[in-house]
Amino acid sequence: MSAFTEYLITGIARGLVFALLATGFVLIYRVTRVVNFAQGAFAVFGGLLTFSLLRAGIPQGVSEVLAVLAVAVIGLIFGVITIAGKIPLLSSLIITIGLAMLSEAVAMLVWGSIPISYSGLAGHDFVILGAVVQRQYLLVLIVSLVLFGSMALLFDRTYFGKAMTACASNAYAAKLSGINVKRMGLLAFVLGGALGGIGGALLTPVEPMTYNADVSLSILGFAAAIVGGLTSPGLAVAGGLVFGLTEQFVSGYWSPSYDTAVALALLIVVLLWQARRMRLEGLE
Amino acid sequence: MSERMRSSIVLSLAVVIGLSTLALPLVLSSSDVEIYVTIGLATIVVTGLSLLMGFAGQVSLGQAAFYGVGAYTAGIMAVHHWPSLVALMAAPIAAGVIAFVIGVPLLRLKGHALVFSTLAFQLILLVVIENTSFLTGGAIGLSGIPALRIGPLAISTGKDYAYLVWVVAVAVLLITRNLTRSRPGRALRAMAITASGASAAGIAVESYKLKDFTLSAAYAGIAGGIYVFFIGYISPDAFPVTLSIEFVIMVVVGGIGTVSGAFVGAAVVTVISQVLTSLGTSPSLPPDLPTVLSLGVYALILIIILRLIPAGVVGTLSDLWKKTKPSASASGPVDTTGRSVLGPAVQAKDG
Numbered sequence: 288m289s290a291f292t293e294y295l296i297t298g299i300a301r302g303l304v305f306a307l308l309a310t311g312f313v314l315i316y317r318v319t320r321v322v323n324f325a326q327g328a329f330a331v332f333g334g335l336l337t338f339s340l341l342r343a344g345i346p347q348g349v350s351e352v353l354a355v356l357a358v359a360v361i362g363l364i365f366g367v368i369t370i371a372g373k374i375p376l377l378s379s380l381i382i383t384i385g386l387a388m389l390s391e392a393v394a395m396l397v398w399g400s401i402p403i404s405y406s407g408l409a410g411h412d413f414v415i416l417g418a419v420v421q422r423q424y425l426l427v428l429i430v431s432l433v434l435f436g437s438m439a440l441l442f443d444r445t446y447f448g449k450a451m452t453a454c455a456s457n458a459y460a461a462k463l464s465g466i467n468v469k470r471m472g473l474l475a476f477v478l479g480g481a482l483g484g485i486g487g488a489l490l491t492p493v494e495p496m497t498y499n500a501d502v503s504l505s506i507l508g509f510a511a512a513i514v515g516g517l518t519s520p521g522l523a524v525a526g527g528l529v530f531g532l533t534e535q536f537v538s539g540y541w542s543p544s545y546d547t548a549v550a551l552a553l554l555i556v557v558l559l560w561q562a563r564r565m566r567l568e569g570l571e
Numbered sequence: 572m573s574e575r576m577r578s579s580i581v582l583s584l585a586v587v588i589g590l591s592t593l594a595l596p597l598v599l600s601s602s603d604v605e606i607y608v609t610i611g612l613a614t615i616v617v618t619g620l621s622l623l624m625g626f627a628g629q630v631s632l633g634q635a636a637f638y639g640v641g642a643y644t645a646g647i648m649a650v651h652h653w654p655s656l657v658a659l660m661a662a663p664i665a666a667g668v669i670a671f672v673i674g675v676p677l678l679r680l681k682g683h684a685l686v687f688s689t690l691a692f693q694l695i696l697l698v699v700i701e702n703t704s705f706l707t708g709g710a711i712g713l714s715g716i717p718a719l720r721i722g723p724l725a726i727s728t729g730k731d732y733a734y735l736v737w738v739v740a741v742a743v744l745l746i747t748r749n750l751t752r753s754r755p756g757r758a759l760r761a762m763a764i765t766a767s768g769a770s771a772a773g774i775a776v777e778s779y780k781l782k783d784f785t786l787s788a789a790y791a792g793i794a795g796g797i798y799v800f801f802i803g804y805i806s807p808d809a810f811p812v813t814l815s816i817e818f819v820i821m822v823v824v825g826g827i828g829t830v831s832g833a834f835v836g837a838a839v840v841t842v843i844s845q846v847l848t849s850l851g852t853s854p855s856l857p858p859d860l861p862t863v864l865s866l867g868v869y870a871l872i873l874i875i876i877l878r879l880i881p882a883g884v885v886g887t888l889s890d891l892w893k894k895t896k897p898s899a900s901a902s903g904p905v906d907t908t909g910r911s912v913l914g915p916a917v918q919a920k921d922g
Contacts, residue, residue, distance in 0.1 A: 322686070374877075374878075377624070384816060385870045388869055506694070551694055554688070558687075562679040
């Protein structure tokens with residue numbers, strides 16, 4: 288029972304981090320139609336920057352916030368490089384692959400190739416259903432739920448959120464009604480960066496971060512996002528949980544060498560299901 | 572300059588490049604012959620990928636996986652005493668069949684889906700290879716691969732492989748060039764400009780995309796097959812995700828959708844990678860440096876080219892070349908490289 292609970296909790300925590308990345312994918316895709324391959328790099332920077340700030344003596348909490356703000360700025364820079372000016376969509380997509388590589392190079396240069404971690408939320412571990420659980424998992428849960436809630440409010444209740452939805456559904460009409468679509472795209476990159484940064488800062492204490500963790504984070508974040516067809520933030524959260532749990536249960540009950548492979552096979556299944564759905568609904 | 576003169580210049584340039592590359596293995600040192608073979612193999616893979624990116628508007632991040640499928644197919648068959656030529660022929664077939672099977676459903680999705688699903692395919696393939704040691708040698712690798720024999724001819728030295736690769740690369744380039752100028756080629760061009768328009772004109776867009784994807788995988792497969800006989804040993808480490816990205820970079824450097832760009836991109840990127848490796852590996856330097864350098868330089872090349880000269884080296888040169896034309900007769904498909912379709916090709920996708 289305790290092993291099951293442990294897989295369940297780590298699976299949910301990882302799944303929520305995937306969901307944070309997935310929400311970033313969805314935000315950026317809805318406004319710009321670009322699938323940002325560098326999404327995982329935001330999480331890597333979030334974790335590694337927090338580590339450096341903590342080492343510099345900046346208190347916990349402040350470090351995380353500063354790191355997330357820095358990653359939001361990185362998001363803005365990535366956004367400018369990816370979508371500024373007149374650029375074909377295919378080029379934007381390939382540029383994000385380049386940005387992911389560039390991030391790996393920078394992260395390796397600054398932080399080296401050894402996995403990096405720091406202690407998370409202080410306090411005693413607690414016991415749920417026979418499993419010893421670090422407090423950090425609780426923090427992951429609370430922060431992500433608050434974020435998903437506020438994202439929902441942002442989109443439903445604010446001018447900014449509505450403008451963003453307008454860009455997503457019809458960029459041309461949005462432009463006609465005075466919305467600056469490019470600027471909204473850049474804002475999506477800033478938000479996507481911040482969400483990824485938060486995910487990384489939350490994940491690093493329970494799972495050491497390396498310079499090249501971005502590929503698996505990107506692909507699983509994308510997997511979560513594709514569950515909602517890249518446009519639904521709610522389904523993306525559900526997708527994150529599905530992939531996080533699948534990975535942990537495969538790793539726990541079968542073999543750790545198959546966890547990613549099974550999750551990726553599931554990704555292909557979801558893609559096929561989406562292809563079928565699009566075909567049936569004539570959404571192509 | 573008259574039209575006739577221009578085309579004869581292009582033709583003689585191609586002949587000069589062809590002959591000089593043909594003579595090159597005779598004078599190269601053995602380590603340079605290895606680079607020569609690497610460039611040739613990359614040209615074969617990149618020609619297919621360029622066709623896929625330029626005409627079907629799809630990016631595959633799993634081209635190294637198809638390269639690996641080819642290598643492992645040929646390697647495993649050769650180790651099990653199949654005739655080596657049969658093993659080599661099976662390599663592109665295996666890669667093509669797998670691409671066809673996964674392409675049928677996946678190509679229905681928009682561009683980004685193929686990026687991630689081919690990447691996922693590659694990562695899964697690597698796990699499968701590592702966990703089927705009885706067949707593939709697992710993480711340790713597959714060794715004891717015999718030399719290639721074509722009839723009575725044993726292909727064993729580096730120079731032999733240099734010529735084999737040259738012949739296959741030229742064949743692949745010619746097939747692709749003829750393909751882009753024939754009826755399927757025109758269909759692909761129409762698709763590249765507007766998929767829905769092409770579809771309305773009766774072009775079976777889905778089917779052409781699938782054939783394009785299958786062909787690009789088969790090219791990667793044959794290159795992988797030659798690679799395994801050349802190296803004589805393979806392990807999963809030979810087919811990392813960065814290799815797939817490297818192929819994409821070669822396409823972008825040469826110019827997306829240009830046939831001759833495949834060779835230029837493969838040559839430029841391979842040489843840069845060799846220079847970086849020799850620069851970065853010095854005992855006095857930190858051991859991480861080669862990786863940092865190659866990742867960073869590749870990334871910068873990719874970003875800078877796409878932002879500043881999106882047509883790639885060959886595309887940009889051929890644009891400049893066209894500007895020297897006395898009377899710009901815009902009628903008819905005069906473009907020999909497929910370059911003119913690039914802009915609309917990539918803009919029309921996914922929109």
